[in-house]
Every structure is written in structure tokens, then in C-alpha cells.
Amino acid sequence: MKVLGIDTSCDDTAVAIYDSNEKKVLSNVVSSQYEAHRAYGGVVPEIAAREHLKNIDVIFREALEKANVDVSDIDLVAVTYTPGLLPALLVGLTFGKGVAFAGYIPFKGVHHIEAHMFSPFIKREPEFPFISLVVSGGHTMISVVRSLGNYKLLGKTLDDAIGEAFDKVAKMLDFGYPGGPAIDRIFRNYKENYLVLPKPQARGVNMSFSGLKTAVRRLIEDGYPKEMIAASFQKTAIDYVVGKLRKAVRETGIRRISVSGGVSANSYLRERLQELEDTERVKVFLPEIEFTSDNGAMVAYVGYLRFEKAERIGDPFTLNAYPSLPITGV
Numbered sequence: 615m616k617v618l619g620i621d622t623s624c625d626d627t628a629v630a631i632y633d634s635n636e637k638k639v640l641s642n643v644v645s646s647q648y649e650a651h652r653a654y655g656g657v658v659p660e661i662a663a664r665e666h667l668k669n670i671d672v673i674f675r676e677a678l679e680k681a682n683v684d685v686s687d688i689d690l691v692a693v694t695y696t697p698g699l700l701p702a703l704l705v706g707l708t709f710g711k712g713v714a715f716a717g718y719i720p721f722k723g724v725h726h727i728e729a730h731m732f733s734p735f736i737k738r739e740p741e742f743p744f745i746s747l748v749v750s751g752g753h754t755m756i757s758v759v760r761s762l763g764n765y766k767l768l769g770k771t772l773d774d775a776i777g778e779a780f781d782k783v784a785k786m787l788d789f790g791y792p793g794g795p796a797i798d799r800i801f802r803n804y805k806e807n808y809l810v811l812p813k814p815q816a817r818g819v820n821m822s823f824s825g826l827k828t829a830v831r832r833l834i835e836d837g838y839p840k841e842m843i844a845a846s847f848q849k850t851a852i853d854y855v856v857g858k859l860r861k862a863v864r865e866t867g868i869r870r871i872s873v874s875g876g877v878s879a880n881s882y883l884r885e886r887l888q889e890l891e892d893t894e895r896v897k898v899f900l901p902e903i904e905f906t907s908d909n910g911a912m913v914a915y916v917g918y919l920r921f922e923k924a925e926r927i928g929d930p931f932t933l934n935a936y937p938s939l940p941i942t943g944v
């Protein structure tokens with residue numbers, strides 16, 4: 615089955631073609647809008663929607679061309695319908711419905727976070743059960759996944775998402791947007807000592823990141839070198855998350871872990887996960903770097919899984935976009 619996957623939930627216009635028989639991503643095109651939002655210091659929903667509208671047709675054609683696939687070859691259209699910025703989501707959803715309607719192709723709405731959760735398995739079969747850690751721009755959560763659609767939340771952030779904290783810290787330090795890659799780059803080149811930041815307090819497997827932000831602000835005021843602050847922040851935030859993950863493994867006894875979302879590209883996180891594999895005898899599943907941040911391939915893949923689970927019945931064209939829906943409600 616050839617699946618078209620579309621994601622316009624935030625500031626990336628993403629379109630991919632996935633071949634479920636070959637378990638292959640035939641094309642994965644992402645167009646970012648950093649420039650359009652730079653002057654505003656954050657993503658403006660209406661501007662995001664306008665940029666998506668400008669780009670989506672071009673990105674769609676590019677994805678088809680790169681995959682060497684014609685519209686008439688597409689067997690399923692999968693589109694993110696939640697969560698995200700409503701005006702932005704609507705562009706991709708409406709475009710996807712249009713392609714499906716015009717070509718008599720079944721159509722499936724996809725939950726963006728469920729797509730992140732399964733992104734490590736795009737080129738293989740998921741192995742259940744697994745512990746899922748999603749670390750992205752808007753989410754930080756640990757859950758147990760027993761099958762597609764069977765999720766039990768173990769813990770989540772009580773305030774900021776970890777990616778959001780990376781972005782805010784980078785902004786305070788004038789490192790630009792998105793902040794995660796910038797801080798990670800500095801971390802990799804940093805060879806000095808680390809500052810001790812206060813470990814956030816959150817019970818059990820829950821997490822908190824707003825205190826780290828405050829700690830960083832104080833260190834900036836105290837005049838510590840920017841690189842030292844950035845590297846210390848990354849170390850503290852990642853060690854903290856890995857500690858929570860270790861706790862989840864001990865609590866559940868489940869030894870398979872999937873880590874996904876934009877922050878799963880982080881080099882120090884990947885290093886620590888490797889250590890976890892060696893010391894805790896767990897198996898860690900990570901997405902390839904191109905599938906860590908928002909992309910159409912993960913949407914196509916989960917759309918395909920959902921379509922198969924629904925005995926190949928698509929969603930009605932009346933499906934709407936929603937700024938947020940709980941993942942368990944999918």
C-alpha cells in the first residue's frame with residue numbers, strides 16, 4: 615500500500631510517501647518556516663497557516679516526484695488532525711481531504727503524538743509492550759504501550775515540555791530558534807566543568823522543567839559564561855529525563871523503550887540511552903534523525919496502522935481538526 619502522509623500541525627509543512635509492503639519511506643519532504651516567524655520571537659498560528667497554504671502544493675508535488683509516484687498510485691491519505699495550531703492543522707487536513715476526495719482514496723486522521731510514539735518503528739514492526747517516552751516541543755510523557763491504541767500514562771511534565779525548555783533557554787542565551795539543536799551543538803564542543811543546577815521536584819515518573827528555566831535566568835544574571843550555562847542545562851535536563859525513564863523500567867519491568875519527538879535527536883540523550891541499554895539490559899528504539907522532528911512519514915505510517923486496525927475503513931470527510939485531544943481518546 616502506498617500512503618501519503620501530511621503534517622501541518624506547527625511550523626513545518628511535511629509531506630511523505632510511505633510504502634507499507636516494502637516498509638520503506640519513498641520520500642520525506644519538510645519545509646520549515648523559521649524565517650517567517652523570526653521577527654515575532656515565536657510561532658504565530660495565522661502566519662503558520664498562510665505559509666502552509668503557500669507551500670503545501672509544491673511540497674506535495676516534490677514528495678510525489680521524489681518517490682516516483684503518481685497521485686493515482688496512492689492507496690491511503692493520512693493527515694494529522696490533532697493536536698496542534700488550529701489554523702495550521704486545517705490547511706493540511708483540508709488539502710489531504712481534497713486529494714482523497716478527488717481520487718476516491720480512503721482517508722485517515724492521525725493523532726500527531728501517536729505518530730511520534732511509533733516513529734521508531736517506521737521501517738520495522740513495533741514490538742509490544744514497550745515504554746514510550748515522547749520528548750517534543752509540546753509534550754513530555756512516559757506511557758506504557760501494550761498495542762496500537764492501548765496506552766497507559768505513567769507520568770508527564772507538570773509545566774513546560776522539555777523541547778519548549780530548550781527553546782526558551784536558547785532564547786534567553788540568544789542562541790536563536792529552534793533552541794534544541796543550538797544548545798546540543800554547544801554541548802558537544804564544551805569541554806569544561808558543569809554547573810550544578812537544582813534538580814526539579816516532581817513525584818514518581820512525572821516531570822517538571824520550569825524550575826530549570828528560572829535557574830538558567832539566575833545564572834545569566836550572575837554572569838556565568840553562556841556556553842557553560844547551556845551545556846549544564848542540557849546535562850541536567852537529559853539526566854533528569856533518563857532518571858525518570860529508569861524509574862519507569864523498574865516500576866513496570868518492561869524492557870523495551872521507544873524514545874521519540876524532536877528532543878530524541880539530542881546527542882547526549884542518545885549517549886545516555888546507549889548506557890541504559892548496557893546497564894539495565896533494556897532495548898531502546900529510536901527514530902532515525904530525519905523522523906525525530908515533525909515529518910509526514912510517521913503520519914503515513916500510523917495512518918496505515920490505524921487503517922489496517924479499522925479493517926480498511928477510512929474516516930469520514932466530516933472529521934475536524936482539534937487543537938488538543940487526549941491520546942487515549944483516539
Ligand code: ATP
Nearest residue numbers: 750751752753777792794795798876877879880908
Ligand atoms: P509536539 O510534537 O509536542 O506537538 P512539536 O511538533 O513542535 O511539538 P517536535 O517537532 O517533535 O515538536 O520537536 C521540536 C522540538 O525539538 C523543539 O523544541 C526543538 O528545540 C527540539 N529539538 C530538536 N533537536 C534537538 C536536539 N538535538 N536537542 C534538544 N532538542 C532538540
Ligand code: FE
Nearest residue numbers: 726750907908
Ligand atoms: Fe511534533
